[in-house]
Amino acid sequence: MATFLDIGLLEHFNIVIYLVFIFVLLYAILSITKILGENKNLNAMLALALAFILALSGPTRELIKFVTPTFFVFIFFAFFTILIYKFMGASDTDVSAIMGTKSGTRTFILIIVLIIILTSLGKIFFTEPVTSNVNETTAANASSVGTKGESALTATLTHPKVLGLALILIIGAYAMQFLSATPGIIKRE
Structure with a gap:
């Protein structure tokens, strides 16, 4: 059953999300x-080039898909x-002392990060695909969504998944507008 909050159609935009995520991380x-110096344009160009290469790589997308939630x-x-x-009751100096170099907190965090990365690499690159001998059959969709014609266009545009995607994108656009605006600029009427 399709709902207005169904995010199934967002899967087609995953490559853009991966591209932006990799670009921001590399930049x-x-x-x-400051490996390349203070030049922000050079950093942005290299980050964008590497983001395109890595976002188009299937195993890299699978790795990001597995590592990010963890x-x-x-x-x-x-x-x-x-x-x-x-x-x-701890103060900021107490928290800074715990995260300092003398305690083992940084080493502990580094070990956990390495475990997450190595586990993800093992899952993505060192597991063999499971094959099945079961013949899969596909069911024909009786609706006119995705077929040719004017009525099919109307059926596609009024499909609950498409309407849900539009609603999610509109809510996201308003959220970005309100979160990125400086205080006092947006006037409420």
């Missing part, structure tokens, strides 16, 4: 490490651990 790494769960738990520690 941030190049800007922070990193977000790890960052989520780390954030809330620090938040609970601060709720118990």
